[in-house]
Amino acid sequence: SKAPVRVAVTGAAGQIGYSLLFRIASGEMLGKDQPVILQLLDLPQAQKAVKGVMMELEDCAFPLLAGMVATDDPNVAFKDAQIALLVGARPRGPGMERKDLLTENAKIFTVQGAAIGQYADPNIKVLVVGNPCNTNAYIAMKTAEKFGRVNTKNFTGMLRLDHNRALSQLAGKTGRSVSSLTKLVVWGNHSPTMYADYRFCLSNGDNVKALVNDDVWNSDTFLPTVGKRGAAIIEARGLSSAASAANAAIDHIRDWVLGSNGEWVTMGVPSDGSYDIPEGIIYGVPCITENGEYKVVKDLEIDAFSRERMTVTLNELLEEREGVKDLL
Ligand code: NAX
Numbered sequence: 001s002k003a004p005v006r007v008a009v010t011g012a013a014g015q016i017g018y019s020l021l022f023r024i025a026s027g028e029m030l031g032k033d034q035p036v037i038l039q040l041l042d043l044p045q046a047q048k049a050v051k052g053v054m055m056e057l058e059d060c061a062f063p064l065l066a067g068m069v070a071t072d073d074p075n076v077a078f079k080d081a082q083i084a085l086l087v088g089a090r091p092r093g094p095g096m097e098r099k100d101l102l103t104e105n106a107k108i109f110t111v112q113g114a115a116i117g118q119y120a121d122p123n124i125k126v127l128v129v130g131n132p133c134n135t136n137a138y139i140a141m142k143t144a145e146k147f148g149r150v151n152t153k154n155f156t157g158m159l160r161l162d163h164n165r166a167l168s169q170l171a172g173k174t175g176r177s178v179s180s181l182t183k184l185v186v187w188g189n190h191s192p193t194m195y196a197d198y199r200f201c202l203s204n205g206d207n208v209k210a211l212v213n214d215d216v217w218n219s220d221t222f223l224p225t226v227g228k229r230g231a232a233i234i235e236a237r238g239l240s241s242a243a244s245a246a247n248a249a250i251d252h253i254r255d256w257v258l259g260s261n262g263e264w265v266t267m268g269v270p271s272d273g274s275y276d277i278p279e280g281i282i283y284g285v286p287c288i289t290e291n292g293e294y295k296v297v298k299d300l301e302i303d304a305f306s307r308e309r310m311t312v313t314l315n316e317l318l319e320e321r322e323g324v325k326d327l328l
Helices: 013-026 042-058 097-117 135-144 160-174 208-211 215-227 229-237 245-260 303-327
Strands: 005-010 038-040 067-071 083-086 125-128 154-158 183-188 196-199 265-270 284-288 293-296
Touching: 013 038, 013 042, 013 245, 038 042, 038 135, 042 067, 067 303, 083 135, 083 245, 097 135, 097 303, 125 135, 125 245, 135 154, 135 265, 135 284, 135 303, 154 284, 160 183, 160 196, 160 215, 160 245, 160 265, 183 303, 196 215, 208 303, 215 229, 215 265, 245 265, 265 293, 284 303
Parallel strands: 005 038, 005 083, 038 067, 083 125, 125 154
Antiparallel strands: 154 265, 183 196, 183 284, 265 284, 284 293
8 A cells, every 4th residue: 555645734723624624634635555654833822723633533533544643833744745835924913014024924834835845855845825926936936946945846736726716617607617728727825815717617618708899798707706705605605715725625636646637727836937927936727637647738829808807917916025035
């Protein structure tokens, strides 16, 4: 049987963690034949709650769960980790400005980036979920880079929830099934500025843009609905998206590790300069994954409307980068 994979999860006592950990342990992320060891990081005051989650994980008697550790020390949590899901982050408190949120999180992600850079498996795959996730991934990547040990191409941010949200909206509009839809991409930042782009999208060979045939719906309904979906969930549930976020994290890592079979998936990856996105910026792009690696889908035509949208979301990321540059 296979050697266990070490999976580090931060924010393990949180809402998303409560959905995510059980699915990782049941084999939904890395495969039904792949044992896992969970390395759980949370703050000191959350250790008791983490213990409670571990008790429940034990009570599931998952055959694939080969071990668990809980810690408040990032150096322990990321030791030899092959996968890291960085979910824990500082939420926006009352009276907190966007800028404060950015710098408070920057502190967390420099510490975690340093721990990954020094102690993780050199080929670790990192997915940042905690917001602002693109910039947090950038901070962790830049910090890890200084130690020269780990592959910094493998620092990614989660755009998959936006991708999945867009798929469902398109399925509803066209009357086609979600599973029939291919070649969707969500460009840019995981924020209301993201640009969900279905110009290349197909459903059983039919062009989805032609099926929709409604540019006003695109700009006035579709894009705002997908962009503000997180806020709509908070409004309805009184809590932010958790199970759907955990599901998207599972999708992101599963496809990265096990392959997307030629299909496009959206990943926030450090830009290689394609589509005129400055190198290193963590930006949502279409990827095809194979043999544990992602490849960016290149040379797609970018029309004027799309360029405008892609620039708006890029500018937000450039601003975020500017806001944390003194910490890097
Ligand atoms: P919760 O507040 O329920 O849980 C967060 C957990 O992280 C808590 O247990 C907390 O103690 C822990 N934590 C805080 N700082 C930490 C640190 N420095 N090290 C380790 N653990 C730490 O939040 P939850 O609903 O689980 O959401 C977690 C993050 O996901 C938030 O930043 C949220 O904004 C973000 N999201 C990102 C999404 C995406 O698509 N990228 C969508 C869902 C979600 O909004």
